[in-house]
Amino acid sequence: MQTALTDLERRLLNDYQHGFPLSPAPYADIARELEVSESAVLEALARLQETGALSRVGAVLRPNTVGVSTLAAMAVPPERLESVAELVNGYAEVNHNYEREHRLNLWFVATAAEATRLQSVLDEIGARSGIEVLAFPLLEDYHIDLGFELRWT
Amino acid sequence: MDLTLATPVPVVRPPLDDADRRLLSALQGGLPFSARPYARLGERAGLGEDEVLVRLARLQEIGVIRRFGVVVRHHEVGYGANAMVVWDAPDEQVTELGHCLAGFDFITLCYRRPRRLPQWRYNLYCMIHGKSREEVLAHLEWMVSHCGLSTLSHEVLFSRRRFKQRGAHYFKDEMATEKIHGRT
Numbered sequence A: 001m002q003t004a005l006t007d008l009e010r011r012l013l014n015d016y017q018h019g020f021p022l023s024p025a026p027y028a029d030i031a032r033e034l035e036v037s038e039s040a041v042l043e044a045l046a047r048l049q050e051t052g053a054l055s056r057v058g059a060v061l062r063p064n065t066v067g068v069s070t071l072a073a074m075a076v077p078p079e080r081l082e083s084v085a086e087l088v089n090g091y092a093e094v095n096h097n098y099e100r101e102h103r104l105n106l107w108f109v110a111t112a113a114e115a116t117r118l119q120s121v122l123d124e125i126g127a128r129s130g131i132e133v134l135a136f137p138l139l140e141d142y143h144i145d146l147g148f149e150l151r152w153t
Numbered sequence B: 001m002d003l004t005l006a007t008p009v010p011v012v013r014p015p016l017d018d019a020d021r022r023l024l025s026a027l028q029g030g031l032p033f034s035a036r037p038y039a040r041l042g043e044r045a046g047l048g049e050d051e052v053l054v055r056l057a058r059l060q061e062i063g064v065i066r067r068f069g070v071v072v073r074h075h076e077v078g079y080g081a082n083a084m085v086v087w088d089a090p091d092e093q094v095t096e097l098g099h100c101l102a103g104f105d106f107i108t109l110c111y112r113r114p115r116r117l118p119q120w121r122y123n124l125y126c127m128i129h130g131k132s133r134e135e136v137l138a139h140l141e142w143m144v145s146h147c148g149l150s151t152l153s154h155e156v157l158f159s160r161r162r163f164k165q166r167g168a169h170y171f172k173d174e175m176a177t178e179k180i181h182g183r184t
Helices: A007-015 A026-034 A038-051 A078-089 A115-129 B018-027 B037-045 B049-061 B094-102 B133-147 B174-183
Strands: A054-061 A068-074 A094-100 A106-112 A134-136 B065-072 B081-087 B107-112 B124-130 B154-165
Touching (some): A007 A038, A026 A038, A026 B037, A038 A054, A054 B018, A068 A115, A078 A094, A078 B154, A106 A115, A106 B154, B018 B037, B018 B049, B049 B065, B094 B133, B124 B133, B133 B154
Antiparallel strands (some): A054 B065, A068 A106, A068 A134, A094 B154, B081 B124, B107 B124
């Protein structure tokens, strides 16, 4: 669960969501900017990842430039929701899977290298669960991703 | 907000070579937490540190990487409420409305997607994060009035349970391949 974050942890989470240094020793560069040691930065990041606040330091790719992805939804009878969610989670191609408040109550995102593989994942989920899978591939992307300004109070 | 920066999703694949793919594949699990992380990444991808840095810069420039940095799990840092809000926007207005919605700082995603009639009439999606349901709904109210959406029908789909959340895996990584082979 959520634990109190130190100032260093907050700054790491908020200030480096984009424009992460592309330099040979990026953590040392960050340490200089934040006036702490490199090992303090590395330890804080590892701790944040352990507690779950930090998913990773990495690349968010623009959808449909490298792989192919889609949002998909299913109307699952409530008593089957957990087992169907587990079935969906079983696919490595699925990276997000949420229960939402709606008749269409299971929403997931699947990504694959090729459209044919993506389609067969959706088809398989539909066939194995016996529930129609509605695919909502994106048509236009309006958001410019600069991360998310975190407010701590 | 500069609307010219927001481009429709391209259908043409950007030119990536095998080395780019190996590099992005090595990066799927995240940048290592070590003194020379790009050198470590390069070892996994069969590239030198310099080449890793040059290629990552180029992948950002051509828009394949749209953000490089810390990826936060909102729920774990106090943003416990998130809602996917969907609108039934007239086709001739959807792009303009999408740009209006995407300008708010509490929005993390904003997309046009196809309707699926008769089950689903909505074509404009955005994701709102907040510290509480009330905050999300207050954000929504502000968006509706700012972007002039009060006449459009919409639905608010708050999330309940999170069954899975991780970065997308565009490439089969070696571990996954091993696991599959292990079973057969």
